[in-house]
């Protein structure tokens with residue numbers, strides 16, 4: 001629980017913090033914030049990430065993370081997982097966790113598997129950034145850098161306060177962040193108005209694959225290897241594309257298929273008002289939130305599409 005986690009963070013001297021695969025604003029913002037806070041308290045902190053921090057978040061101080069492979073010979077008091085519903089969300093970097101004496105799990109996914117020694121899971125938190133804000137209040141004081149990290153985590157996970165997870169508490173926390181010298185317009189510009197041109201070219205290709213199913217209640221799009229080759233873009237450039245499919249009038253479930261390879265298909269799900277997509281993703285071996293979830297299927301794209309549509313159609317009618 002929260003108090004136990006606070007006690008362990010105070011007690012530990014060396015930490016390794018984990019970002020999840022293809023980190024989003026919440027993963028990057030909340031890990032950088034907790035790392036910065038713990039370092040301010042004189043603790044030694046490394047951040048482990050299988051992959052790269054997307055360029056979009058490079059405006060955040062400290063977002064250049066050295067390869068997790070360089071951490072292989074180190075030992076730690078605690079391994080801290082942030083924004084990870086399960087251990088596998090950190091990919092290969094998981095190997096580093098065994099170099100820590102104990103593990104801590106700070107997360108807001110309702111499907112969280114409570115995989116660590118100390119688990120604080122709050123599914124009512126809009127972002128892990130909100131939870132880290134609470135930890136900062138207990139461990140020390142906010143400053144402009146911490147407020148920038150937390151604000152980025154919150155706006156990205158709430159779709160700028162637009163999604164159902166936004167609460168009064170979200171706004172109370174944000175009001176406090178604004179008292180610490182951050183400018184929402186500067187952060188919004190850095191995050192939303194700094195789109196690489198490759199990303200827009202990719203969007204035109206992905207929008208071309210838009211298809212509707214079940215009386216236009218389900219919308220699917222796909223990002224194939226062929227599209228990536230043609231545009232020279234990376235699948236990281238597709239951040240937020242799925243929202244175009246969900247934004248269509250009448251659409252309840254939006255699905256984006258990422259063809260990572262011939263036999264590995266990552267699937268993103270979003271719903272608009274009532275379908276629990278975390279349930280759909282869980283049935284398919286993944287997880288997430290009621291309105292945003294994902295899974296990976298080890299099969300060719302055409303097979304994955306059939307399986308995902310079958311489960312989604314069933315859940316739409318349930």
Ligand code: 5GP
Pocket residue numbers: 083085086109111267268269285286287288289292293294295296
């Ligand atoms: P996205 O579509 O942005 O990749 O992911 C949406 C949500 O689903 C995120 O909250 C993410 O944590 C969760 N998610 C995505 N892929 C997986 C997965 O393979 N397993 C689990 N447990 N959650 C996932």
Ligand code: MN
Pocket residue numbers: 026027083108126127128157
């Ligand atoms: Mn999150």
